[in-house]
Amino acid sequence: MKTIIILGGGVGGVITANTLRKKIGKEHKIIVVDKEQKHTFASSLLWIANGTRNEKSISKQLDNLKKKGIEFVHGNIEKVDPQNKQVTVNGSTLTGDYIVVALGAEISDSFDINSKGYNLYTPEGADGIYKALSQFKEGKIVVMVTSLPFKCPAAPYEAALLINSLLHKKGIEPNIEIYSPEVGPMGVAGKRLSGMVRGLVESKGIKYFPEYQVTQVSGNTISFKNDVSANFDLLAYIPKHQCPKVIKDTDLVDESGWVKVTDSKTLTTKYPRVFAIGDITNIPLVQGKPLPKAGVFAHYQAQTVANNIAVEITGKGSLKQFTGDGMCFIELGDGKAGFAKGNFYAEPMPAIKMFMPGFHWHLGKILFEKMFLSKWF
Numbered sequence: 226m227k228t229i230i231i232l233g234g235g236v237g238g239v240i241t242a243n244t245l246r247k248k249i250g251k252e253h254k255i256i257v258v259d260k261e262q263k264h265t266f267a268s269s270l271l272w273i274a275n276g277t278r279n280e281k282s283i284s285k286q287l288d289n290l291k292k293k294g295i296e297f298v299h300g301n302i303e304k305v306d307p308q309n310k311q312v313t314v315n316g317s318t319l320t321g322d323y324i325v326v327a328l329g330a331e332i333s334d335s336f337d338i339n340s341k342g343y344n345l346y347t348p349e350g351a352d353g354i355y356k357a358l359s360q361f362k363e364g365k366i367v368v369m370v371t372s373l374p375f376k377c378p379a380a381p382y383e384a385a386l387l388i389n390s391l392l393h394k395k396g397i398e399p400n401i402e403i404y405s406p407e408v409g410p411m412g413v414a415g416k417r418l419s420g421m422v423r424g425l426v427e428s429k430g431i432k433y434f435p436e437y438q439v440t441q442v443s444g445n446t447i448s449f450k451n452d453v454s455a456n457f458d459l460l461a462y463i464p465k466h467q468c469p470k471v472i473k474d475t476d477l478v479d480e481s482g483w484v485k486v487t488d489s490k491t492l493t494t495k496y497p498r499v500f501a502i503g504d505i506t507n508i509p510l511v512q513g514k515p516l517p518k519a520g521v522f523a524h525y526q527a528q529t530v531a532n533n534i535a536v537e538i539t540g541k542g543s544l545k546q547f548t549g550d551g552m553c554f555i556e557l558g559d560g561k562a563g564f565a566k567g568n569f570y571a572e573p574m575p576a577i578k579m580f581m582p583g584f585h586w587h588l589g590k591i592l593f594e595k596m597f598l599s600k601w602f
């Protein structure tokens with residue numbers, strides 16, 4: 226009998242657990258540990274911000290996993306000992322034969338942002354944005370990326386476009402600005418795609434300020450490293466991301482501050498039978514930038530790792546590799562979305578194609594959300 230401990234019940238964790246459960250017998254134990262009692266489907270936070278979802282409609286109880294024969298332990302992971310495959314939760318120690326680290330990126334508010342600023346990456350913040358927009362009559366809206374890296378490279382641009390669409394519907398002429406330390410939107414996908422996304426944003430009258438690194442937020446004023454400042458009447462910001470401390474305290478982390486995988490196709494770490502997937506990893510690509518932090522990668526990596534653990538345990542099937550394939554819907558507002566798809570491990574540059582935007586991609590994103598929340602819980 227083997228025990229597989231999955232750290233985190235986010236995208237990577239729940240897909241690892243479900244995929245493994247289908248592939249190995251019930252005599253083997255699968256345990257998911259998370260400090261939250263529910264999984265919130267993060268892609269849909271943007272739809273909380275435009276009032277088309279609420280937190281309940283995009284969340285599922287992690288306890289639901291129990292019906293599938295997956296144990297769920299609710300608690301803060303306090304210590305991870307990858308060498309001995311031991312994890313301390315709520316003061317108790319769990320020992321496994323395999324560990325899958327899927328703790329994502331921890332977000333923190335590094336600036337003292339006043340009551341007109343909302344964290345787009347939490348359900349409360351996204352709801353705050355919608356409530357503020359409901360009262361909004363005039364003024365400037367700023368969407369700001371506080372630091373790199375951040376998960377979902379499309380999110381700030383989608384947020385600005387959705388806000389733009391919502392205000393137009395209310396008969397308000399929007400005044401929206403985006404500030405980001407990036408050189409351009411979604412730069413990892415190449416200059417062409419980056420230029421297309423920038424073009425989509427600017428064609429709506431949204432002003433884009435790349436390479437703006439915030440240093441301070443005071444009242445309604447943001448100061449940037451280049452000595453420029455900007456005022457706002459409503460601020461939607463993307464907070465600082467970091468590797469969760471419990472893993473930062475281990476030697477799984479390299480100089481990037483994130484977990485190093487020893488093989489980007491099988492997601493192994495320096496310790497045998499310890500894998501790391503999703504946002505917590507740093508996977509450098511050939512052109513020097515890291516693989517973006519996105520659910521689609523956590524998803525495919527989870528399926529790869531689950532398959533390979535099952536093959537090792539059962540001796541059946543064949544080993545798989547994560548190929549670097551990814552895809553992304555890009556919400557544009559007015560019921561439309563774009564879609565980009567390709568291979569991020571392609572050399573010398575990721576090979577990504579952007580498809581003609583339309584209503585069908587927006588419907589595709591809705592279908593994906595419904596499928597995700599029903600299939601894995």
Ligand SMILES: Cc1cc2nc3c(=O)[nH]c(=O)nc-3n(C[C@H](O)[C@H](O)[C@H](O)COP(=O)(O)OP(=O)(O)OC[C@H]3O[C@@H](n4cnc5c(N)ncnc54)[C@H](O)[C@@H]3O)c2cc1C
Nearest residue numbers: 233235236237260267268302328329377503504519520521
């Ligand atoms: C607004 C927004 C829009 C997005 N849109 C898209 C999109 O369209 N497409 C896309 O591909 N990706 C999107 N993403 C990114 C996607 O949500 C993440 O990349 C994905 O969730 C990463 O999966 P993960 O399993 O690595 O981490 P997560 O899903 O973040 O899961 C990590 C889990 O670990 C738990 N945890 C952390 N520390 C501890 C601890 N010490 N003890 C116990 N539990 C702990 C957390 O509670 C969490 O449940 C979006 C993200 C946001 C915020």
